[in-house]
Amino acid sequence: MRKIGFALILLLAAASSLAGCSSSGETNEAKNGKLKIYTTIFPLEDFTKKIGGNLVEVESVYPPNTDAHSFEPSTKTMVKIAEGDAFIYTGAGIEGFADKAAETLKNEDVEIVKAAEGIELAKSAAHSHEGEAGHDEHSEEAAHEGHEHGDTDPHVWLDPIRSIQMAENIKNALVKKHPEGKETFEKNFAELKANLEKLDKEYKDTLSKMDKKEILVSHAAYGYWQERYGIEQISIMGLSASDEPSQKQISSIIKDAKAHGIKHVIFEKNISSKLSEIVQNEIGATPLTVSNLESVTEEDAKNSEDYFSLMRKNLETLKIALTE
Template identity: 30%
Template sequence: MARKNKTFKVSLGVMLLSAGLMGCSNDNVQDDSGNKKDEKLDIVTTFYPMYDFTRNVAGEHANVSALVQAGIEPHEFEPTAKDIAKIEDADIFVYNGNEMETWVPSVLNSIDTDKVTVVDASKDISLDASPVNDFEIEGGEEEEEESALDPHVWLNPVLAQEEVNAIEQGLVSVDKNNKSDYQENAAVYKDKLSDLDLEFHNALDNASNKEFVTQHAAFGYLAKEYGLTQIAIAGLSPEEEPSPAKLGQLQDYIEDNNIGVIYFEEVASPKTAQTLADATGAKAELLSPIEGITKEEQDKGVDYIQTMKNNLDALKQVIK
């Protein structure tokens, strides 16, 4: 099942509207040494992991916001003219990469990027070319599947550290006066990610069962890091659904291998995962791709690291 190829197009009307919203000038005033004069940087990020990574690096030196609000599927997000204006007015714009935020190249082509520092957080990560669904049908005709680059690098704590490095570099390039703070903040946060990585290894390395069934193929990098096998119902985007034939094969596989849990996610519709769980007698449990954490959850201390720990607890139900 081919990955849906989405290209965001910025119309002349949108560009004119965004220009009107932006006004005649940008407030990113810098001194002669290239440092921002204002007390805090204005940083716009795309969706939650980029927001959380960035705020941990920035600390007290920036106001960090996210364009994609909780409850919105990031794969489906398209920015409004107001969102585009926010990007151009920011000191720094942070996004995961072109394979996730497919609308970014068109937006960047429509604005003055001399006034905003753009951070592609996955720029130094070699993305895996992955089929849209890792499950292979046995004893039947295989559907043609198009290879696509998997953008879900943030779900691997090791690769998350690489994204933090890219964000740190972006902040330092704009605000050299606070370089040591950004470096220290990034080091502290990467230590937490290293501890998280160790937790995953300790829990999963010696497991006898390594397979898990998930709603969409978001966990390829996590599975690769810890020697697991991801069996995905949908492809790299949760909007993609398997054919009835593949659903039947998945049902047989789940029943034949006594897989007791099927993982769904909080943002995309869990209908297909729940249907498969009902058909096989498996439990439906949350495994979060961390694409949207509500403000209420954040106020209770839920963040990237806590959600990954929750994911580990969920995986322990079948990876044991």
């Protein structure tokens, strides 16, 4: 993950100052009766909408097709966040700008919410494959990258069960900001929790029947599926899609893929990868696509896709990858 540059720190500080100057002294809630919430990754936006109902107005700071690891906000975006009622991010290490932004915004009248607070994150499974020659080298790079992520996988929202805790943290933040809406927030959270438990069961029931367990993915975002459902990811790139393997490592990945009889390379909607295309051609595989849910495409937004519809589409992709 990229480190925050000095220029960005100045930008955030300037944004905070601008927010203070531009504030009318009246909260968004007072203006329209709704809490104005800004979020990062798509599941946080979707969960907040589902829990908040008609008592909230929610907007993600991510444009369509954004790579969460590399996004940096504009001054205008920072001013908007500062004028909101709450800013919700994972706090799991994926949003490169968010911790610094939260520090800058601490003196503003905006609630800062780490949705993954209190959740035990999975250990990094970056570059998980069996090529003996490449394994040590991959492990060394994974360890380096894991150090930047705290040795953990930040893609926690891909686990429906851990997502329940994220949703509860969001619910608690909404109750704190708008106590009068507690009954609504509690009711909507209970419904969301039940749906997340149902989704987890669908994944377990489907994937437990698969004889094959290995998938070849463009980047190592799927450690939570590996931990909870026994799916082994062979990843071409690391936890961040900018972490590219060496030629030797690519050869090892290709060897692993052939050894497991893998016939598909799974690409992601928001990340293009020439290296994944090279591996695909080398093993004669066909492409499949999943959503890592960091952000949604314009088409997804147009079709009103939500967390559950995208996760179920991902499950259908996994079924193809593990049966053909």
